[in-house]
Amino acid sequence: MRKAKIERKTKETNIAAEINLDGSGKYSINTSIPFLDHMLSLMCKHGLFDTKLKAKGDIEIDDHHTVEDVGIVLGKAIKQALGDMKGISRCGYASVPMDEALATVSIDISGRPYLVYKAEFLKKSKLKDFDPDLIEDFLHAFVSNCGIALHVNVPYGRNTHHIIEAAFKGIGRALRQAVTIDPRVKGLPTTKGKL
Numbered sequence: 001m002r003k004a005k006i007e008r009k010t011k012e013t014n015i016a017a018e019i020n021l022d023g024s025g026k027y028s029i030n031t032s033i034p035f036l037d038h039m040l041s042l043m044c045k046h047g048l049f050d051t052k053l054k055a056k057g058d059i060e061i062d063d064h065h066t067v068e069d070v071g072i073v074l075g076k077a078i079k080q081a082l083g084d085m086k087g088i089s090r091c092g093y094a095s096v097p098m099d100e101a102l103a104t105v106s107i108d109i110s111g112r113p114y115l116v117y118k119a120e121f122l123k124k125s126k127l128k129d130f131d132p133d134l135i136e137d138f139l140h141a142f143v144s145n146c147g148i149a150l151h152v153n154v155p156y157g158r159n160t161h162h163i164i165e166a167a168f169k170g171i172g173r174a175l176r177q178a179v180t181i182d183p184r185v186k187g188l189p190t191t192k193g194k195l
């Protein structure tokens with residue numbers, strides 16, 4: 001089982017996470033930001049990652065610190081759980097609809113962090129208590145600490161909740177493919193010899 005446990009404490013947030021990449025999608029997630037909990041639950045369910053995550057942050061100021069730091073911790077946890085990365089499929093792709101919205105997600109566990117996030121029209125919309133602009137900050141922190149290239153494209157969609165939900169289901173599913181051990185892969189899936 002590829003597992004990791006991470007704790008991170010700063011003056012702004014206190015976060016503990018446990019992840020098992022070879023799980024069945026059991027999750028217990030509480031960040032005190034309900035919309036973020038909803039999205040991370042989807043990601044873990046669709047990724048089949050068993051996940052425990054607890055975050056306490058200074059949300060009385062703004063959600064930003066907590067959202068970003070959860071991205072850091074989750075990224076580090078997945079990277080640590082991947083271990084030596086031998087035998088992984090490495091790449092993953094998912095195109096997920098949620099009613100009228102579509103998100104396509106491509107992932108390469110390359111060791112080189114890169115985020116492409118094309119969901120421009122999200123910036124026009126609002127959710128109840130959550131600023132959709134923070135999704136990009138979350139993903140940036142996640143990618144930087146996980147060491148992956150992540151491309152999220154939303155070609156169309158009307159409802160903000162649907163758009164973000166499609167994206168997180170897509171991330172879960174693409175990541176699940178990418179981390180999966182392929183018995184035909186011997187060693188690292190690269191001609192370079194290093195990921």
Ligand SMILES: [Mn+2]
Pocket residue numbers: 038161165
């Ligand atoms: Mn929903």
